[in-house]
Amino acid sequence: xxxxxxxxxxxxxxxxxxxxxxxxxxxxxxxxxxxxxxxxxxxxxxxxxxxxxxxxxxxxxxxxxxxxxxxxxxxxxxxxxxxxxxxxxxxxxxxxxxxxxxxxxxxxxxxxxxxxxxxxxxxxxxxxxxxxxxxxxxxxxxxxxxxxxxxxxxxxxxxxxxxxxxxxxxxxxxxxxxxxxxxxxxxxxxxxxxxxxxxxxxxxxxxxxxxxxxxxxxxxxxxxxxxxxxxxxxxxxxxxxxxxxxxxxxxxxxxxxxxxxxxxxxxxxxxxxxxxxxxxxxxxxxxxxxxxxxxxxxxxxx
Numbered sequence: 631x632x633x634x635x636x637x638x639x640x641x642x643x644x645x646x647x648x649x650x651x652x653x654x655x656x657x658x659x660x661x662x663x664x665x666x667x668x669x670x671x672x673x674x675x676x677x678x679x680x681x682x683x684x685x686x687x688x689x690x691x692x693x694x695x696x697x698x699x700x701x702x703x704x705x706x707x708x709x710x711x712x713x714x715x716x717x718x719x720x721x722x723x724x725x726x727x728x729x730x731x732x733x734x735x736x737x738x739x740x741x742x743x744x745x746x747x748x749x750x751x752x753x754x755x756x757x758x759x760x761x762x763x764x765x766x767x768x769x770x771x772x773x774x775x776x777x778x779x780x781x782x783x784x785x786x787x788x789x790x791x792x793x794x795x796x797x798x799x800x801x802x803x804x805x806x807x808x809x810x811x812x813x814x815x816x817x818x819x820x821x822x823x824x825x826x827x828x829x830x831x832x833x834x835x836x837x838x839x840x841x842x843x844x845x846x847x848x849x850x851x852x853x854x855x856x857x858x859x860x861x862x863x864x865x866x867x868x869x870x871x872x873x874x875x876x877x878x879x880x881x882x883x884x885x886x887x888x889x890x891x892x893x894x895x896x897x898x899x900x901x902x903x904x905x906x907x908x909x910x911x912x913x914x915x916x917x918x919x920x921x922x923x924x925x926x927x928x929x930x931x932x
Contacts, residue, residue, distance in 0.1 A: 631664040632671055640736035641666045650738045654865040670696040676763055678725075679704045679715060683881050690715040701759055703749070707791055708884055709784050712752035722752040723763055724780035726787045728839065729772075732866045740866045748835045750777030777835030785825065785832035789842055791885045792817040793849075795906045796928060798871040798882075799913060804925045806858040811849060813929030816902040818846045821889045827896035867920070874913055874920040883910045905930055 633649070635641050644666035652659045670677055674697040681689045683706065693700055702719040704711045705727055712724045729745025749764050751757055756778055764774045777783050793814045797805075804810050822842050825832050832842055840848060852858035867875075870882045886903040893900040909928045912918065 632674075633664050633666045634668065634670050634677075635666070635736075636668060637736065638668065641668055643735070643737040647737055652738070652740050653742060654740050655742055670700065672697055674700040676701050676703055676723075676759075676766070679706070679711070681706075682879075683708055683711060683884065684879075686711050686714040687717065690718040694718040694720075701763075703763055704752070707787060708881070709781070709788055709888060712780070712784075716752060721759065723749055723760060724752045724777075724784065725749045725763075726777075726780070726783040728787070730866055730868075732869075732872060742866065744771045744773060746773045746775075746839070748775045748777045748780065748783040748839075750780035750783070750835065752780060754779050754781070773838075775834070775836040775838060779831070779835070782831045782833050783835050783839075785830055786834060786839065786842060788885050788888060789818060789821045789825075789832055790845060791882070792821060792889070792903065792906070794868050794870045795882050795886070795910060796925065798868055798874060798920050799909055799923045799928055800925045801921050801923070806853070807925055808853060809925035809929065809931070811852045811858050813902060813925055815846055815849050816929065817906065818842065818849065820893070820898070820900045820903055822846065824889050824893045824896065824898045824900065827898050828892045830892075871920045874918070877917060880910055880914055883907050886910075902929055 633644050644664065648661045648663035650659060650661045670693050677693050677697065677700045679686065679689055679702050690702055693702055701721045701723060702715045703723045703725050704715050705725045712722050716722045726748045727745055729741060731739055731741040733739050747767055749760060749767065751760050756776060760776060764776050767774045796810060796814055800810055834841065870880065873880050886907045889903050890900045890907065905928060909923055913922060
């Protein structure tokens with residue numbers, strides 16, 4: 631295994647100290663010592679493409695140059711990465727990951743237990759290489775489902791990721807309020823209406839992940855169950871929270887825009903998603919950082 635990064639300091643840290651994973655819930659720590667380099671080794675079989683969306687074209691072009699026979703496994707949120715990688719790489723596999731994880735240093739991450747991954751060929755179908763990649767991920771401890779329609783798994787994850795914006799931007803004291811929970815429900819309901827109008831399926835490859843309908847009901851019942859507040863350990867935040875805290879470029883707006891744009895195309899109103907985009911733009915413009923909005927200010931009235 632080799633970790634590839636354009637950042638020379640990150641490559642040096644991995645070579646010197648390895649990669650450390652800590653589970654803030656159990657307190658357990660693991661350390662691995664993979665190789666590290668700034669370029670993909672020439673005879674790579676599978677390359678996990680874990681770059682940010684705007685870097686996908688450059689990274690996949692570099693992969694095609696450095697290891698022409700490599701299969702790109704695109705491990706990203708959003709819906710465009712597989713197609714972008716396919717412009718350069720002859721065989722692309724898409725991977726949709728559900729694993730609470732936070733990078734805290736170039737060679738250190740916090741993560742909760744074992745994660746869940748759906749993997750499949752792009753644009754659809756399976757194959758021996760999909761099964762090989764799934765087996766390798768299972769050997770690493772992941773719960774893996776093989777998808778023959780990876781776009782459907784991507785759309786389902788995108789809908790769930792709409793909730794990252796209020797989770798990161800709304801003050802924690804309001805996470806157990808009706809304005810917060812109903813605002814998240816409206817984000818999902820708007821997405822469901824848009825996808826229905828557009829004829830887009832969003833579902834789990836093996837039915838083991840909550841459907842969009844089930845997630846809406848789950849979020850709607852959060853107050854009654856008493857688990858509307860933050861369930862993750864305080865030491866672990868989503869990538870949007872981290873980006874806001876560090877002043878890094880944000881990608882969450884692209885998830886909302888995917889819903890907004892298709893809503894406009896098919897005559898479906900998406901006011902809550904539009905408010906979320908406006909809130910993200912304001913946070914970036916004014917350097918507000920995470921947890922800087924009330925639920926009503928970000929998502930509107932319950």
